[in-house]
Amino acid sequence: MATHKRSRTGCWTCREAGYKCDELKPFCGRCTRLRITCKGYGIKLKWQDDGVSTLAKPPRKGRKKKTIDQVQAPSPTSIVSFASTPMALSSPEFAFSSPESTNSMPTLPLNSPGLSYGLSLDDRWLLNYWVEQLSTLISVAPRHGVATPFQRHLTAMAYESPALRSTILSMAANHLALTSNNASLHLQGYRFQRNAIRELQQMIQDPVEIYAEPALATVMMMQVSARLFGDDDEAHVANHLIGAKAIISRHEGDGWLASSNARFLMSLLAYHDILSSVSRGSQPLLDHKTGFTAVEGEQQLESIANVLLVVAQISQLQHAIKMRKAESTTCLALSEDENTTGRRIQQTLLAMDFVACKQEDTQEDTDISSTAEAYRHAAFIYLYRTWLDIGAPNPISMEHINQCLSQLQQVDAHSPLTSSHIWPLFTAGCEAIDSTQRHFVRIRFEELYAVKRFPSLKRVMRDIEHVWEAKDMEQQTKGQAGMAKVDCIQVILKRRGREVELA
Template sequence: MTSSSESPRELSTFDSGLSSISDNRSESRDFDGPSNLLSIVVPKLEERDLVLADVKAEPISEESPISPTEPARRRGRGRPRVHPPKSPISSSKAKARSKTGCTTCRKRKKKCDETRPFCLSCQKNNIHCEGYKPVEIWKSGKERAAEARRASTDMGFDLPPLMEGVENDVDRVLLQHFVSRASCVLSLQGNHSNNPFTKILIPMAMKHEGLMHSVLCLSASHLCSLSPSEEYEERQIFHRGRALHLLNRDLERHRNGEDGGIFYQDYNVAQILLHLLHSICDGNISGEYRMHMIAAKQIAMTQKSKDPEFQSLFDEFFYYHWIASQITSLNSAEIPMMDDFNLPFQVNPETAALIGVSDGLFGFISKISNLRRRIRSRIDNKIEPTMDLEAISQSHAIDSGLRAWVCPIAPGTPRYTISMLYRQATWVYLYRTVKPSRPDPHIKRAVDDAIAYIDKLPAEGWIQSNVLLPLFLIGCAAFEESQRVEVNRAFNGLRACTGLGNIGFAKEVVDRIWELMDRGDPESWDWEKIIHSQGWDFLVT
């Protein structure tokens, strides 16, 4: 085969050669035998220099590469290759598949972009990505055998409770809540080291399971009032049931004598106080507190504790709630008082946990409650005049005593401010008892001054714990709309700060009194009857 670049002269020479060969072949036909064929001579073509344009690309072979173990095969004659063949060793190397892709892409045999925690490829194709297998750390055979032996012999045990009654993580939260917050809204002592609930009751509860259940029940009730929770509610019911069961068991055990008298141990007395406080936190309005109040009254009249600290705590808390119960109840007996309006025991005002008992103000409040019962009885029996000479004499003595009262706390402290608030509220209580139920400049001034005291108090649980009782009395005397705005604000702040369940019911009673005031109803002074008509019985403490 010739190239297209051959000249006409070369072609003519090549043609003449071929014609001579043809003539010779025609002449040889006359001879027989193979010897005649051998006599034919084929002229040899001279090789020309290789031109790059003459080289054609070698077709790609579909055959597998030659194994290095097989003998090399001779390449057929032809034009030389432009590129050398690839090394059979290098061409046999294939790219290894990645083993770090997500489980889904590996199952689908798709390329994974290995985005964590879930690959984008699965998200793009709207496929659930199963994530990545955990990295397995290589371990020797000895290590794997040791792990297998440990797995077969090791057993896990829960740690036993450190304190009786504290049985799980929720109970531990309840105990911490009682120490850090609940105890602070039940006492004026904000410092945990001076708070009687943490200083006296918690060490006692560590030794007595029933008292610990009572503590946790009260704490769960307070937590539920702050943020209702089914979990806390279940623990509250559980601890209350256990506490009452253990209390009844102890009382049966301590019965002695033919008259069936009971001697109450200190931890049983503490349980009674905590159940009394539980009815306050829980917002109970069915009078549940009364059975605990009756038991506490019997204890107060018949026995004393050998621990003077605990006896002081009991006296203060019992008399505080006993006298406060007269403010909202028709069924209250007269409390014995000394001639100077003081209670028949002494409490140091500096260490007092509540306001009004240690400084004598609750003596005035009790006298006013007795006076209200007398006036109510005369009204119900239509006896005139309503304010007889004896009632006038009692009201005058109370008013004189309040004016001569001196606060035992140093001025400039929150305790001094709340003590003055109690004094102001006690005078308002007296005014609403002996004066007609209508607006008057004197009662307006007294309520305004009381609101000013409330505004000065810090918004802290330990000081707000004693505000509900004076706030209720002031609210029941707020004839002016501007005063009611401030009273509403104080109620909302108190509810948010302390979380006590009885605050909402106290505010409902105040709202009802305001309605009667606006109608000019002369019975707006007698909120005890209003509470009784609702079928409610609760404490404003």
């Protein structure tokens, strides 16, 4: 007979093992003592890989304190299960201060007044905040006085899809809580997040809805939300990209990409999948060569997408090298094929030159070119780390570190392009050894947080500080050669037990 009770409020490692947890953060005492991975706390969504066959379990009946326990819903290609920490369904009334009264609430940019029918005044206020403020902070696309891709493709869809709407409202509430210093909005955001999980559960049980655009939109916005607002103590944020892969795996051919909404969603998936492959130290989940032509589906952002497709090739090379080393621990030298691939990728990056073809028509054009060039130099840094296992202070890497930071510095912190700067800023910033460059990286993250108020920005800066500490320590013990061997991504994976939010 077991002498312990299953934990329902502790970290996920203790909960899954059935042990009582002391709930210390960021890592609980039991996990620290046993030197095992502490999986963190909070809402947890599990996307199981294709081919898993599990019987569906109905939701548990409510108790005095109703909870969302593990529920599994089968689909033709995957099983998606959800779990969360126990929480009461009741929540306080939606209370937050607003500069406008309810009578002077801004008008929602709706095609039809009927779209807002059935929404509470509080929900409409949050949805308006998403449209007017938050969506513009997330989007990379230059404004041009028109709606951003997130506004055009998701807002109307949110009125049709409860799961997508709840996800967006959760993001709006969480962001408003930060910008207004109103902690009660975090509770509201948690309630919407809980609702989104329930509504997505219902959606994935429908063989038609699960493969419709709103389902993919919901999963992708959950991915964006987890990256921007996820708990720093959560070691394993749900990887919704696996769910997105399951959703699109049933779509044969590129016919469904005829829809502008689908093209936008696929570009969003490609952007996150490729950058996540860098932080995972693995290959992308999908091949994006045909479906990813421009970031957010905006033609003017084609140059950034072109570099990201090369980044995907580097991640594939990294995966191949890891698999080969895992199979044979005696042969550590690069194979001929790996060397050939590295040289081919290098030549591809050398052939790109976004500075030479800069269009000086507008500041936006200049910002796009500078961003694409920063991505190109960051790709060089990533390639040399993967292919040659070198970084700063090696002169080969230093040239691209200097160029990458220089290009980023040319873009004003208020430019929408800075929403895409996290990866190049992390990649070059981690390798920076000059005090002036490190100062710029710190200041730029402070500026970006002041503009956007995304918690992920502070987390990434803390991650960079961890890498600097590791590189400086390695230099003291093993010199510059040892410092050059420090892999930034691996430092965070080992020290923090999670990925870096690069997207």
